[in-house]
Structures are given as structure tokens and as C-alpha cells.
Amino acid sequence: MSILSIQSHVAYGYVGNKAAVFPLELLGFDVWAINTVQFSNHPGYGAWKGEIFSDRQVELVWSGIVDRGVASSCEAVLSGYLGDASIGQAVLAAVEDVKAAAPGALYCCDPVMGDYGSGLFVREGIPDFMRNQALPRADVITPNQFEAELLSDRVIESVEDAREAARFLRSLGPRVVLIKSFKPAGAEAGSISLFLSSEEGDFVVTTPELSFDIAPHGAGDLSSALFLGHLIREKSAARALELTADSVFAVLERSKADGSRELRLIQSQAEIARPGDRFKARRV
Numbered sequence: 001m002s003i004l005s006i007q008s009h010v011a012y013g014y015v016g017n018k019a020a021v022f023p024l025e026l027l028g029f030d031v032w033a034i035n036t037v038q039f040s041n042h043p044g045y046g047a048w049k050g051e052i053f054s055d056r057q058v059e060l061v062w063s064g065i066v067d068r069g070v071a072s073s074c075e076a077v078l079s080g081y082l083g084d085a086s087i088g089q090a091v092l093a094a095v096e097d098v099k100a101a102a103p104g105a106l107y108c109c110d111p112v113m114g115d116y117g118s119g120l121f122v123r124e125g126i127p128d129f130m131r132n133q134a135l136p137r138a139d140v141i142t143p144n145q146f147e148a149e150l151l152s153d154r155v156i157e158s159v160e161d162a163r164e165a166a167r168f169l170r171s172l173g174p175r176v177v178l179i180k181s182f183k184p185a186g187a188e189a190g191s192i193s194l195f196l197s198s199e200e201g202d203f204v205v206t207t208p209e210l211s212f213d214i215a216p217h218g219a220g221d222l223s224s225a226l227f228l229g230h231l232i233r234e235k236s237a238a239r240a241l242e243l244t245a246d247s248v249f250a251v252l253e254r255s256k257a258d259g260s261r262e263l264r265l266i267q268s269q270a271e272i273a274r275p276g277d278r279f280k281a282r283r284v
Contacts, residue, residue, distance in 0.1 A: 004031075013217070016036075027273065154168070251264060
């Protein structure tokens with residue numbers, strides 16, 4: 001089982017491909033990682049060094065993989081932080097190649113663009129690319145609540161708002177919409193949820209929201225990767241939701257216990273490989 005993952009890379013810490021590759025490998029996937037950027041660390045530290053790669057770099061690396069004659073063994077493409085809108089075209093070209101060689105392959109688009117508090121943190125052109133080009137081509141999208149509002153041009157304040165936004169997004173192409181970091185009005189204090197809309201129905205999984213002095217980055221990247229991996233393995237979006245919630249919470253628990261500003265992926269590998277059943281999906 002192979003997954004092509006095209007997103008950012010950091011030398012220090014765990015975001016982008018550093019948050020996705022190892023967990024997917026623990027689930028039994030061979031991961032072909034193509035990096036859209038290489039930074040020393042994630043920008044949340046306020047300073048970093050490194051470069052955003054060109055679309056040509058992504059195309060070259062992918063073409064070398066194609067030359068190995070293995071595209072037909074790819075079960076999914078996962079894309080995350082792009083760096084520049086031009087890289088999006090290289091991602092979609094790779095998706096076309098994979099789907100031509102393996103018609104049943106999935107494209108999971110994590111439309112990394114911003115969040116509440118920070119607002120948009122991507123270059124001009126990326127929101128338009130996500131909305132008008134990536135979204136119609138994706139089978140699965142995994143925005144956070146801020147990004148879901150941006151893509152659907154709707155305010156999401158309730159479960160019903162999330163349902164309407166997700167169904168609108170599904171009408172544009174994706175069969176599965178996972179809204180991460182979902183906090184509906186009136187939710188229990190100290191809780192955070194994932195909202196799922198798919199052919200199986202609409203579901204919510206709620207976990208405690210752990211408090212950090214400085215919260216680790218990368219939990220969204222980890223969530224998207226694990227959800228895609230479990231979706232492929234379980235053939236059920238609702239079950240993938242439950243397993244993802246358990247593992248991500250376990251990683252955050254360990255990160256908090258260790259007082260770490262970075263996700264403790266290595267130390268939580270058992271919980272990633274064999275998630276528990278602490279959190280059940282509730283149909284809404």
C-alpha cells in the first residue's frame with residue numbers, strides 16, 4: 001500500500017510531511033514524500049530558515065517516481081501546505097497521473113491556508129486555487145473550521161451550519177468532508193470536535209481540549225494523514241474518524257505530559273499504530 005504525500009517539510013519538529021509520513025508508515029503504508037518547502041522549523045517559532053521549492057522541483061521528483069513504473073500501486077495522494085499556488089498545478093498533474101494508473105486511488109486535499117487568530121498565512125493565489133481547482137478534483141477534503149468557512153463562504157457557528165457548509169462543499173466534488181478543530185457555539189467548555197460529512201451520514205466526535213502554554217503545531221496535518229490512512233484501511237469514514245480522534249488525542253496527551261512544544265510522535269507510536277476506542281462518532 002502506497003501513498004504519495006506532497007506537503008511541507010521541517011528539519012526540526014513535526015508539521016507537514018514530518019507529521020504525516022511516520023504515522024502513515026505505522027499504519028502499514030509506503031509513503032512517497034515530496035516536499036513543497038524545506039524549513040529549519042515551522043514558522044510558529046517566529047523565525048525560520050529555508051526555501052519554498054518551485055513547481056518544477058515537485059514535477060521533477062514526481063517524474064522520477066513515475067519512471068520507476070510504480071504509479072499503479074499508489075492508493076492515494078495527500079496534499080497539504082503548498083508554499084505557492086504554482087505548486088498546486090504540479091500536485092494536480094500528479095493526481096491525474098495516479099488516477100490514470102490506479103483509477104480507484106483517492107485524492108485527499110488538506111487545504112492548509114490559515115486559522116482563527118492567525119488568519120491567512122499563505123501566499124496570494126492559494127485560496128483561489130483551493131476553491132476553484134483543488135476542491136473539484138478532491139475525493140476527500142480536511143479543512144479546519146476557519147478554512148471550511150473560507151471555502152464555503154459561510155459562517156459556521158453550529159452543527160447545522162457545519163452540515164450545510166459540508167454539503168455545499170461536497171456538491172462541488174469531494175465525497176468526504178472532515179472539518180477539524182470544530183467548536184460549535186454552546187459546546188461543552190474544554191472540548192473540541194471533528195465534524196464529518198460523507199455518504200455514510202454526518203457525524204461528530206468530541207474530545208477534551210488539552211491546554212498548553214504553547215500548543216504544538218501539526219495536529220491538523222497528523223489528523224488528515226491518519227484519517228486518510230484509516231479510511232483506506234477501514235473502508236468507513238465514520239470508523240476512520242473514531243480511530244483518528246483517539247490517536248491524535250493520545251499524541252497530544254503525551255506532548256502535554258512531556259511539556260513539549262512539538263508533537264511527541266515517536267513516543268506515541270504504539271497509540272498511533274493501535275488506536276483505542278475512547279471516542280465514538282455520534283450521528284448528527
